[in-house]
Amino acid sequence: MQPSPSIGQTLLLVEDNEDNRIIYSTVLRHVGYDVVEAVDGRQALALARSANPDLILMDISIPEIDGWEVTRILREDPATKDIPIIALTAHALADDRERAQAVGFTSYLAKPVEPRAVVAEVQRWIGAGVRQAGAAGMPPAAG
Numbered sequence: 001m002q003p004s005p006s007i008g009q010t011l012l013l014v015e016d017n018e019d020n021r022i023i024y025s026t027v028l029r030h031v032g033y034d035v036v037e038a039v040d041g042r043q044a045l046a047l048a049r050s051a052n053p054d055l056i057l058m059d060i061s062i063p064e065i066d067g068w069e070v071t072r073i074l075r076e077d078p079a080t081k082d083i084p085i086i087a088l089t090a091h092a093l094a095d096d097r098e099r100a101q102a103v104g105f106t107s108y109l110a111k112p113v114e115p116r117a118v119v120a121e122v123q124r125w126i127g128a129g130v131r132q133a134g135a136a137g138m139p140p141a142a143g
C-alpha cells in the first residue's frame with residue numbers, strides 16, 4: 001500500500017551556491033516540503049542514504065564529487081536507484097541534456113531556474129507539498 005503522495009515529503013537539495021540554496025529551500029518549504037540541504041557531493045551521498053528523500057534536486061557543479069558522479073553512484077545503489085533526481089545546471093547545451101539522460105537523471109532544469117519552475121518540476125514527479133495538497137487550481141502538469 002502506498003502512503004499518501006502529499007504528506008511529509010522530503011527533498012534533498014544539493015547546491016553549493018548559498019543564494020540559490022536559500023531561495024530554493026525557502027520556496028520549497030513554503031509550499032510544504034521538508035528540505036534537507038547538501039553543499040557538496042560527499043554530503044549529497046551521505047544524505048541521499050540517510051535522509052530517505054523522496055526526490056533530489058542536484059546541482060551539477062558542486063565541490064568534492066560533481067553532480068554527474070554523485071548521480072551515477074546513486075543509480076548503482078539499490079537503496080537509492082529509484083529516487084527521482086532533477087539536474088540543475090548552468091550548462092544548457094544539448095550535450096549536457098543527453099549526458100543527463102545517460103547518467104540517469106530523471107529530468108533536467110537549466111539555470112537560471114525560477115523558483116516556481118523548480119516547484120513545478122518537483123510537483124510533476126512527486127505531487128504537491130503538504131500545504132498545497134487539495135488546493136484548488138493546481139492541476140497536474142500535462143505530459
Ligand SMILES: [Mg+2]
Pocket residue numbers: 015016017059060061062
Ligand atoms: Mg554549483
